[in-house]
Amino acid sequence: MTTSNRILLGVNIDHVATLRQARGTRYPDPVKAALDAEEAGADGITVHLREDRRHIQERDILVLKDVLQTRMNFEMGVTEEMMAFAERIRPAHICLVPETRQELTTEGGLDVAGQEARIKAAVERLSKIGSEVSLFIDADERQIEASRRVGAPAIELHTGRYADATTPTEVAEELQRIIDGVKCGLNEGLIVNAGHGLHYHNVEAVAAIKGINELNIGHALVAHALFVGFKGAVAEMKALILAAAKH
Numbered sequence: 576m577t578t579s580n581r582i583l584l585g586v587n588i589d590h591v592a593t594l595r596q597a598r599g600t601r602y603p604d605p606v607k608a609a610l611d612a613e614e615a616g617a618d619g620i621t622v623h624l625r626e627d628r629r630h631i632q633e634r635d636i637l638v639l640k641d642v643l644q645t646r647m648n649f650e651m652g653v654t655e656e657m658m659a660f661a662e663r664i665r666p667a668h669i670c671l672v673p674e675t676r677q678e679l680t681t682e683g684g685l686d687v688a689g690q691e692a693r694i695k696a697a698v699e700r701l702s703k704i705g706s707e708v709s710l711f712i713d714a715d716e717r718q719i720e721a722s723r724r725v726g727a728p729a730i731e732l733h734t735g736r737y738a739d740a741t742t743p744t745e746v747a748e749e750l751q752r753i754i755d756g757v758k759c760g761l762n763e764g765l766i767v768n769a770g771h772g773l774h775y776h777n778v779e780a781v782a783a784i785k786g787i788n789e790l791n792i793g794h795a796l797v798a799h800a801l802f803v804g805f806k807g808a809v810a811e812m813k814a815l816i817l818a819a820a821k822h
């Protein structure tokens with residue numbers, strides 16, 4: 576079991592593309608954001624090619640594939656279209672996420688326990704291209720155990736419920752759920768990442784959990800970048816999580 580204090584920051588650039596797609600312009604370019612993020616200390620770049628293409632486009636992924644200095648974490652729904660695209664791109668990391676067309680954002684984790692055969696087949700197929708496959712799941716023992724059974728080397732715990740919690744009791748309960756999930760994942764021999772809805776005001780408690788490998792953060796960084804620039808936003812977040820992880 577790993578319990579090191581080292582923690583990585585994966586910068587999700589989806590919402591740079593959201594702004595571009597709002598007007599159908601060529602700017603702002605998520606590729607530039609990715610390169611700035613790397614300069615500011617990002618350990619990896621996360622992109623979610625949604626089925627409805629509301630933000631990231633194929634072009635973004637193709638260019639990123641050629642220019643990234645770090646590594647790409649490609650988030651995708653479990654569909655034949657995405658599987659074929661991933662096989663073409665061969666990203667270092669792939670995170671399988673649940674997707675419904677109408678959702679505002681990713682609501683809840685992938686139901687691995689409820690569709691083990693389908694997810695196992697996807698993990699096997701994507702592992703063959705050399706990608707490290709991760710499953711975006713709720714911090715739920717049943718889902719974590721199923722993730723190990725289907726052969727995924729990594730999981731990403733969905734921190735959205737923690738981020739959305741409003742009362743101190745609710746925040747403490749949701750944080751505890753993540754702490755227990757990390758412990759369970761490590762006991763199952765999995766690499767444990769976390770993300771969704773993390774912000775400058777709520778990230779420290781999660782970064783302080785021993786054994787988390789990487790936090791994936793996007794929306795809050797893009798929002799803060801409006802005021803301090805993308806490099807500044809990433810550098811601030813990186814400093815915050817490294818300091819929290821040291822304690």
Ligand SMILES: CC(=O)[C@@H](O)[C@H](O)COP(=O)(O)O
Nearest residue numbers: 589623650672679680681771
């Ligand atoms: C899976 C995940 O948590 C991110 O990819 C997130 O989904 C990106 O933002 P949207 O959900 O708004 O597309």
Ligand SMILES: NCC(=O)COP(=O)(O)O
Nearest residue numbers: 587770771772791793794
């Ligand atoms: N997988 C979570 C992610 O990449 C970033 O989510 P958010 O910070 O944009 O909510």
